[in-house]
Amino acid sequence: MKNQSQFTPVKSHGAExxxxxxxxxxxxxxxxxxxxxxxxVGDDAAIFRATHGCDEIVTCDWxxxxxxxxxxxxxxxxxxxxxxxxxxxxxxxxGGVPRCFLLSLALPSTxxxxxxxxxxxxxxRASQRFKCVLAGGDTTWGEKVLxxxxxxxxxxxxxxxxxxxxxxxxxxxxxxxxxEAELGLCLLRLQKRKVSRGDPLLAKHLYPEPRLALGRxxxxxxxxxAMMDLSDGVSTDLPRLCEASRVGAAIDSAKIPAVRLPxxxxxxxxNALALALHGGDDYELLFTVPRSKANRIPxxxxxxxxxxxxxxxxxxxxxxxxxxxxxMLLPNRGWDPFRQET
Amino acid sequence: MKNQSQFTPVKSHGAExxxxxxxxxxxxxxxxxxxxxxxxVGDDAAIFRATHGCDEIVTCDWxxxxxxxxxxxxxxxxxxxxxxxxxxxxxxxxGGVPRCFLLSLALPSTxxxxxxxxxxxxxxRASQRFKCVLAGGDTTWGEKVLxxxxxxxxxxxxxxxxxxxxxxxxxxxxxxxxxEAELGLCLLRLQKRKVSRGDPLLAKHLYPEPRLALGRxxxxxxxxxAMMDLSDGVSTDLPRLCEASRVGAAIDSAKIPAVRLPxxxxxxxxNALALALHGGDDYELLFTVPRSKANRIPxxxxxxxxxxxxxxxxxxxxxxxxxxxxxMLLPNRGWDPFRQET
Numbered sequence: 001m002k003n004q005s006q007f008t009p010v011k012s013h014g015a016e017x018x019x020x021x022x023x024x025x026x027x028x029x030x031x032x033x034x035x036x037x038x039x040x041v042g043d044d045a046a047i048f049r050a051t052h053g054c055d056e057i058v059t060c061d062w063x064x065x066x067x068x069x070x071x072x073x074x075x076x077x078x079x080x081x082x083x084x085x086x087x088x089x090x091x092x093x094x095g096g097v098p099r100c101f102l103l104s105l106a107l108p109s110t111x112x113x114x115x116x117x118x119x120x121x122x123x124x125r126a127s128q129r130f131k132c133v134l135a136g137g138d139t140t141w142g143e144k145v146l147x148x149x150x151x152x153x154x155x156x157x158x159x160x161x162x163x164x165x166x167x168x169x170x171x172x173x174x175x176x177x178x179x180e181a182e183l184g185l186c187l188l189r190l191q192k193r194k195v196s197r198g199d200p201l202l203a204k205h206l207y208p209e210p211r212l213a214l215g216r217x218x219x220x221x222x223x224x225x226a227m228m229d230l231s232d233g234v235s236t237d238l239p240r241l242c243e244a245s246r247v248g249a250a251i252d253s254a255k256i257p258a259v260r261l262p263x264x265x266x267x268x269x270x271n272a273l274a275l276a277l278h279g280g281d282d283y284e285l286l287f288t289v290p291r292s293k294a295n296r297i298p299x300x301x302x303x304x305x306x307x308x309x310x311x312x313x314x315x316x317x318x319x320x321x322x323x324x325x326x327x328m329l330l331p332n333r334g335w336d337p338f339r340q341e342t
Numbered sequence: 343m344k345n346q347s348q349f350t351p352v353k354s355h356g357a358e359x360x361x362x363x364x365x366x367x368x369x370x371x372x373x374x375x376x377x378x379x380x381x382x383v384g385d386d387a388a389i390f391r392a393t394h395g396c397d398e399i400v401t402c403d404w405x406x407x408x409x410x411x412x413x414x415x416x417x418x419x420x421x422x423x424x425x426x427x428x429x430x431x432x433x434x435x436x437g438g439v440p441r442c443f444l445l446s447l448a449l450p451s452t453x454x455x456x457x458x459x460x461x462x463x464x465x466x467r468a469s470q471r472f473k474c475v476l477a478g479g480d481t482t483w484g485e486k487v488l489x490x491x492x493x494x495x496x497x498x499x500x501x502x503x504x505x506x507x508x509x510x511x512x513x514x515x516x517x518x519x520x521x522e523a524e525l526g527l528c529l530l531r532l533q534k535r536k537v538s539r540g541d542p543l544l545a546k547h548l549y550p551e552p553r554l555a556l557g558r559x560x561x562x563x564x565x566x567x568a569m570m571d572l573s574d575g576v577s578t579d580l581p582r583l584c585e586a587s588r589v590g591a592a593i594d595s596a597k598i599p600a601v602r603l604p605x606x607x608x609x610x611x612x613n614a615l616a617l618a619l620h621g622g623d624d625y626e627l628l629f630t631v632p633r634s635k636a637n638r639i640p641x642x643x644x645x646x647x648x649x650x651x652x653x654x655x656x657x658x659x660x661x662x663x664x665x666x667x668x669x670m671l672l673p674n675r676g677w678d679p680f681r682q683e684t
Binding site for chain 2: 014015016038039042043044045046047048049055056057058059060061062064066067068091094096100102104106109112135136137138140141143146148150151152153155157160164227228236240244332336337338
């Protein structure tokens with residue numbers, strides 16, 4: 001037992017601990033506020049104290065290589081941003097405020113260098129933007145990049161906007177322009193190289209902005225009755241809202257705020273409508289408003305267009321009304337991960 | 343638009359929604375108490391109301407095919423149990439009470455039948471046992487079975503037991519018998535067929551019991567100063583506690599409560615000690631107690647042995663003292679997922 005004084009001090013030596021240290025260092029750079037976090041990264045669990053009197057919102061979202069993003073196409077920075085944006089969007093959809101998040105990250109050994117730095121940079125930007133701080137997580141080795149993010153948020157009791165509260169006769173609204181993210185993904189797939197962060201046509205796909213301020217405004221002012229975020233496309237998500245509320249809906253194809261395509265003509269407008277109805281990853285808000293309050297919804301909120309697209313019906317069908325007034329059933333062609341595979 | 347009345351009612355049609363329905367149905371069978379859950383599975387997020395005056399504990403844990411379990415060896419029922427037990431163990435390690443959890447599940451299409459039923463059965467048993475209800479989650483397709491579980495728990499303010507509070511001179515305790523889970527894994531790897539649920543030698547590996555009652559008792563009675571759970575082995579986890587507390591430790595090999603091996607003799611006791619020091623997945627508690635309180639720690643708690651294994655030192659080294667009093671540095675040979683791969 002000689003030379004004990006030369007022994008390096010007690011340290012957790014493994015690669016897993018080294019990665020945790022980098023994540024922790026990255027998080028500390030972004031922690032301006034503690035956001036209710038009493039114990040953060042580094043213990044068995046995090047300890048969080050909610051704002052007095054608030055209920056807590058908790059949600060988690062997968063973000064998996066091969067299923068949700070492509071190794072050779074998506075910049076690591078975008079993966080870091082988007083994994084948090086997706087989960088924060090669920091908090092926006094309840095009308096809440098995000099507070100902190102947990103990161104579950106599995107990585108191949110090839111991704112521990114610059115890839116991880118870029119990933120953490122995107123994650124930190126999102127964390128600062130959404131005012132949502134890293135509270136902890138779990139890191140392990142994986143053949144592919146696997147991410148699961150849990151976000152904790154808050155909402156005042158009774159103010160959360162659920163999917164299950166839509167009533168017949170209410171007006172259906174959406175925020176933003178639908179299908180832009182799906183168009184971005186199409187363009188991304190066509191490109192040979194890894195794309196640059198700055199491409200404006202890809203921005204909505206790579207760096208989606210959860211509609212946090214809008215969701216909170218609708219909830220705090222009791223304007224919406226039901227709300228959800230659009231992650232899998234209107235044609236998949238609207239049925240979910242209707243099923244939860246035990247109602248149906250009729251939407252107007254001419255009123256859908258569809259992505260603008262460079263070409264013009266009938267084919268182009270049909271393509272735009274298809275992208276808007278069935279395209280995933282928009283992270284816009286879909287919400288219903290009682291007729292008596294519909295005139296209190298502005299045409300845009302902080303620059304984001306808000307569009308009336310139809311109304312809730314008592315009859316439990318989903319109808320799409322075209323420009324000549326013809327009705328058809330809305331086909332459910334949005335994103336389903338199990339459908340992609342078969 | 344004829345025959346509208348024959349249309350099936352609005353329903354979310356996809357495979358993803360069908361899986362969610364099964365998870366939800368399984369969860370409802372087990373929900374005796376709402377556990378503070380105001381909105382559970384089925385909305386954008388869950389809403390949770392903590393017990394008045396409590397802080398919240400939040401933690402997540404990976405459980406991945408190939409890294410944490412083997413497709414052709416581990417019963418689905420054990421995977422369902424263990425994914426929740428691992429995360430609940432982090433709550434035990436803080437001295438808290440688990441309340442609800444989120445399940446992130448990615449599955450191959452081959453696993454949507456009986457496998458998923460068995461998985462959900464194990465998960466439901468764990469949920470009932472730990473009084474921790476399903477609050478929500480995310481489901482998607484995966485080439486392999488991927489699980490991430492987030493548990494929310496509670497603890498009274500100031501009572502949580504952190505890793506960072508161990509002081510020189512304090513006594514180090516562990517619960518249970520160490521290395522049993524690792525031995526179970528060794529036996530499992532040797533077996534040709536999928537194992538049966540009932541094998542007692544495999545029980546600790548397949549169906550670990552997080553030490554929830556013990557953790558809570560130590561925290562509520564302010565007996566321990568620092569605590570963590572043993573997931574990667576004493577030789578990896580004790581350095582983590584020491585690093586967080588900026589102290590060292592000296593442990594006594596003769597006092598380690600090692601797994602009992604069928605054979606006897608010196609080789610056998612060396613093997614048992616190696617399993618106890620470096621074996622992962624024990625989910626026992628490692629905690630430190632001030633000398634003045636050490637006599638208040640019983641030899642067993644609800645049938646679980648509690649053993650003094652050494653003491654915290656000011657000098658920041660990790661020493662193992664053998665039966666003849668010789669000191670050596672404790673080698674860090676516990677589980678590191680990145681080490682397995684390289």
